[in-house]
C-alpha cells in the first residue's frame with residue numbers, strides 16, 4: 160500500500176458510468192484545486208470497482224499534467240454491480256476508512272450519484288460532478304461531455320450532408336439517447352436536420368415518408384436524426400424506403416460520440432465545477448451535486464436530482480422543424 164502524507168486531509172476522486180470528454184479536465188481541476196487548498200488527492204481507478212478493490216494512486220500536480228485536452232478518463236471507468244450490494248459498499252467504506260478518506264468527489268451521471276448517496280448515508284462526505292454526454296441530469300444546464308459530443312456529431316453531419324447533396328440522398332443518422340432526445344434535438348438544430356425522431360415525442364412515419372416522396376422539402380439532401388431510444392436506425396430506414404420509395408442510407412454514430420478532445424466549453428465547465436466541488440466539501444457539504452445554472456455554479460441536493468429528470472426543450476424541438484422547412 161502506498162504511504163500517505165501525514166497531517167493532510169484527503170479527498171478521494173473517481174470517475175464512473177459512461178466516459179465523457181472533459182472528465183480529465185475535471186480530474187485536473189479537482190486535483191490541482193485540492194492541492195492548492197492543502198489537501199492530498201487519492202484517485203481510485205475504475206469507479207466504484209476501484210473502491211472495492213482498493214485500487215488507487217496518489218494524484219500530484221504532475222499526475223494531471225498534459226491531460227486537459229484528452230478525451231476519456233485517466234482514472235478509467237467501470238460499471239460495478241457489486242457496488243450496488245450491501246457487501247460491496249461495506250468493502251468500499253472499509254477501504255476509504257483504511258486510507259483515512261472521509262471526503263469523496265465522484266464524476267459521472269445519475270447512477271454514479273446514487274452510489275455517492277449510499278456512501279453519504281454510511282458516513283462519507285460525497286459530492287458529485289455531472290459528466291455524461293446525455294445531458295439528462297436535472298439541476299444543471301450542462302453536463303461535462305455534452306458540448307463535445309454535440310460538436311463531434313455536427314462535424315459528422317456536415318460530412319454526411321456533403322455526400323448526401325452530391326448524390327441526392329436521404330440519410331438516417333442514429334445518435335445516442337436511449338431514454339432522452341436531448342442530444343438528438345440539439346444536434347438536429349445545430350446541423351439543420353430535416354427530421355428529429357426522439358422517444359419523448361410521437362411521430363408519424365407515414366406522414367414523414369409522404370413529405371419525402373412528394374417534394375423532399377426541395378432539397379437534394381434529407382437528414383433524419385434518430386435518438387437510439389426510438390428504435391434501430393436500420394429499421395426506420397427500411398420503413399421510410401418502403402413508404403417513400405426512396406433509397407435511404409444509414410449511419411449509426413455509436414461510440415465515436417464519446418471520444419475526442421473536449422471543447423473549450425467542456426474544459427471551462429470542468430474547471431468551474433471541479434473548483435465548486437472542492438469548495439463544497441471544504442464547507443462540510445455532502446449528498447449533493449455541483450451544477451451550472453444560468454451563469455452560476457450551484458449546489459443541488461441529490462434528492463432533487465433523483466426526483467426530476469431533465470426534459471427536452473420543446474421550443475427548440477419545434478424551432479428545428481420551422482427552420483428546416
Ligand code: ATP
Pocket residue numbers: 175176177178206207237238239240242243267268269270271272273274275277290291292293
Ligand atoms: P451514464 O449517464 O453515463 O450512464 P451513470 O453514472 O448514470 O452514467 P451507471 O452505469 O448508471 O452510469 O452508474 C455507474 C455506477 O454507479 C454503477 O456501475 C454502480 O456501481 C453505481 N450505481 C448505479 N446505480 C446505483 C444505485 N442505485 N445504488 C448504488 N450504486 C449505484
